[in-house]
Amino acid sequence: MEKIRIGKGQVLHRKGDEVKTLEIVLAGALTMTNGNDVNVRLGSGSMAGTAYLPGETYSFDYVAAEDSTLMAMDYLTPDDIVEAVIGTPAIAPVIAAANMELAAAILDSLTATTDAAITLCKELKYNYNEYKFMCVQLGATPAQFDFVEHLIPLESSGLDSSWEADLCRAYCNQRGALDKGYYPLDVCFCVETVMRASTISRKFSQELLSVLTFVEQTKSGAASFIEAFYNVKSRVDTNNRGDSNAAPHIQNALDMILAFSGVDQETADTFRKDVRAYTDTEDRLEKSDEMRHLRRSLSDGFYKIYAAAFFKSLNTDHLPVEVRMFFLFGFVDETLAGTANTEILYQTVVGWENDPEERIVSLYDWLLKIYRGQALPSKNEFDNDWFEYLREELRTGSISQAESDALQNDTQAMVSFEIRNMVTIANKATYGRLATFVPIFNAQDVVRPLEKCLASPARVREAFDKVTAIDYSCFYRPTLINFPDFKIPHFIYDVEVKPYIILMPNIGSRGLMWQEIEGVRRTTPAHMMISIYHSEDLDNTVVQMCAQFRWEMCRRIQGVRYADVSEPSLTSEYTNYLQFYRKNGYLSADIKERIKMSLQKARNDYKVIFMNDYEKYIQNEAFGMPRLNKVAREILFKYCTYSQKFRDERGTNPQYAPLMDRWNVAHNSRVHNVDLVLRKVQRMNPDAVPQEILDELKYLKL
Known part of the structure; x- marks a missing residue:
């Protein structure tokens, strides 16, 4: 013994x-x-x-x-x-x-x-x-x-x-x-x-x-019968609901979702057991070992089922409403969600309106765009995009050259890559509370009325429009082109590339700027994420996301010299200002002390300081409420200039008048140079003026 x-x-x-x-x-x-x-x-x-x-x-x-x-x-x-x-x-x-x-x-x-x-x-x-x-x-x-x-x-x-x-x-x-x-x-x-x-x-x-x-x-x-039964039941329920606005009595939603997904019996049974255990838990925010294990198991099962259901949806002309609620909100069980919340989710999903420009999309629609080859997957946690990931897998011997070549354009593999990487991380990050995150809709997460915190494409578009109405050049990037027919070896013009905003299926409190471009081309869209039910102020979150984009995009353009003040840029001048604020004669002792406290609070992260200042610049300074010191205001106005409307409103303000004068000199010089190029082209061939030149002139009038 x-x-x-x-x-x-x-x-x-x-x-x-x-x-x-x-x-x-x-x-x-x-x-x-x-x-x-x-x-x-x-x-x-x-x-x-x-x-x-x-x-x-x-x-x-x-x-x-x-x-x-x-x-x-x-x-x-x-x-x-x-x-x-x-x-x-x-x-x-x-x-x-x-x-x-x-x-x-x-x-x-x-x-x-x-x-x-x-x-x-x-x-x-x-x-x-x-x-x-x-x-x-x-x-x-x-x-x-x-x-x-x-x-x-x-x-x-x-x-x-x-x-x-x-x-x-x-x-x-x-x-x-x-x-x-x-x-x-x-x-x-x-x-x-x-x-x-x-x-x-x-x-x-x-x-x-x-x-x-x-x-x-x-x-x-009986698996094939169960799948057929719920498919027919869903169609009958849809017909019975018709055009009625009355919310139906949804029952056995989890069985419907599992049957539709077609996952193996072991995965279905484990997930069903975990959902039942989670539902029976009184304190779902508990941080015990048992709850951590349960949350991990729930998350693993959820993403397996989400992937299986997504691929299954590609081959059917009918999506049960329960499955659509699952795709949009992470809804899996009417008891876990609560009767009132289930009704609201139903009303939301049947009245859902997509973004006309297809830039603000639900997670399901985003995966659909990747599958159809209309968008590339996001980078993974190692900052590798799909093609870099394949090269790394090939280098380590995980796949062969033939497999790598076959996967280059395999959109199904791309979707799986996106779910394994971006979706699992961004879903948790936008939720905001990493230690207690589960990807399923849970009534205990509802801290505000759902109707008031729905981040619909229209509301998100409105929030971004408020920022770009002030910082008009936020999503414009300088791009180089040449016109050999007109003997113009290089011409720099600004092109607007609006980001993709992906609505993650959770009730969360954070926005996430995942990547500023796709691959290496600067004229590709950024990828940003936000919870589909956003519990914080949406306008504030969008401003923060735009600030982060501004910083990261400047770093991308400047490369390794993003902090080199000999090459003036937003990041280099802001870094120089924060590094040497103690020697800056334009700053009073009181302001220097505030900067010191801000740096301590931000743990010397210059990007965090910039984002906070950018938020004040957009939400306060633009409306005549000074919140910035002289140096920060000058840098922000130089690189994040107000649109014509706000320049006119701030033009008489003594804090902005000298900044406006310097900006006007540089701006007029730039307009003059573009105008000279336009005249040259018109003299050579007035009927073939490149659209890029006309777009640049239009941009300079914003």
């Missing part, structure tokens, strides 16, 4: 392992589980292994339910069970009582599993008849599912009412009396109880395994 200790969650035995040892639980507890519905607790005194004969294989996993101490011994013959009890006379009564209670617990699990199996058969038969009726309603010919038609319902084994079951219950009910007047009389009584419990447990376990196998085979065999 030897004592062993295992930590909570550690696996003692796995299903399929050979039975070679017995373990007595001295402290803590184990769980006999199949990973889903069977969870039998082995408390102090219980013996793991007695439900099997030596050399058999474990039918279930045995996992530590908490930190546990066990007494382990070899198990070569059934007599080793007797030796184990006799060898521990001090705790023999506890072992006897615990093993009989273990047999009763296995019986309870068998009874519950048998009831569930019988109910499953009844539901399949009922739903099959309902399926045929609904097909008639749709005017369609019902498909024939032989498995369901010929399904023989499970019959109870009768063990629940057998003498063994009665004996187990009697031992458990009379434990107090047995502890006082039976077990202590002689260790032989304990041996007899343990051996009898061992025999009964083995019988119950074998029947439990048989029922579980039946359930698994039934679900597997």
Whole structure:
């Protein structure tokens, strides 16, 4: 015999392992589980292994339910069970009582599993008849599912009412009396109880395994019918709802989503179990190990199902409303979401209006654009885009050259790459509370009325328009072109490239500027993310995202010299200002102290300081409310100049008048140079003026 200790969650035995040892639980507890519905607790005194004969294989996993101490011994013959009890006379009564209670617990699990199996058969038969009726309603010919038609319902084994079951219950009910007047009389009584419990447990376990196998085979065999049933049910529900604005009574949404996705039975069962456990949890923000494990399992299952459902949706002309709610909001269960919230989500999804420019899109529509080849996947956490990722995989030998060539234009692989990388990270980041994040819609996350925090494409567009109405050049980039026909070797013009705004399916509080360009070309759109239900002020969040874009885009253009003040730019001048603010004669002692405190608060992150100043510049300074010091104001006005309307309004302000005069001199010179180019081109060929020159003149009038 030897004592062993295992930590909570550690696996003692796995299903399929050979039975070679017995373990007595001295402290803590184990769980006999199949990973889903069977969870039998082995408390102090219980013996793991007695439900099997030596050399058999474990039918279930045995996992530590908490930190546990066990007494382990070899198990070569059934007599080793007797030796184990006799060898521990001090705790023999506890072992006897615990093993009989273990047999009763296995019986309870068998009874519950048998009831569930019988109910499953009844539901399949009922739903099959309902399926045929609904097909008639749709005017369609019902498909024939032989498995369901010929399904023989499970019959109870009768063990629940057998003498063994009665004996187990009697031992458990009379434990107090047995502890006082039976077990202590002689260790032989304990041996007899343990051996009898061992025999009964083995019988119950074998029947439990048989029922579980039946359930698994039934679900597997009926999978195609379940998918067809929910597809037809969804169509009938849609027809019944018609054009009515009344929210329907949504039931069994999770079953609908799982059936539509077509994920394997193990994934579906695990996710269903996790959703049920999460729903039953009173405090879903708890940070215990159990909740961390549950959140991780929920997230893994969610993204597997999301990917499977997305690819399935490409081959169907009908998306059930529950699946559309799943794609847009992460909705999986009406109980978890709450009845009132479910109704609001339904109303939102049926009234959803896409962005006319297709720049502000839901996550589903974004993945659809990637699949159709209309957009490239976002960069991963290592800042590698799709093609860089393939090159890295090729370099490390993870894929061959032939595989790399085949994947170059494989849009399905691109979508999978996007879900594995950007979606999993950005969904959590936009949520805002990383430690308690789960990707499924949860009523406890609703901190504001949903109607007021919906970030619809129209609302997001309006928020961005407010910024660009002030900082008109925010999304313009300088671009080089040449016109050999007009002997113009290079011409720099500004082109506006609006970003993609991806609405992540969560209730969150943060916006995210994921990348400023795609690949290496500067004329490609940025990728930004924001929660589809945004609990904070949307205008403030958009301003912050634009500020971050401004900084990152300047760094991209300047390259390694982004902080070199000898090449004037937004980042270099701001870095120089913050590095040497103590020596700046334009700043008072009070302002220098404020800058010092700001740097400490931002941990010397110059970008954070700039973003805060940019927010004041857009939301306060633009409307005549000074919030910046002289140096910061000068840099921001130089590189983030106000549009014509706001220049006119601030032109008489003594704080902006000298800045305006300097800007006008430089601007007029630039207009003059472009005008000279235009005249040259018109003299050579007035009917073939390049559009880029006309666009630049138009830009300079903003």
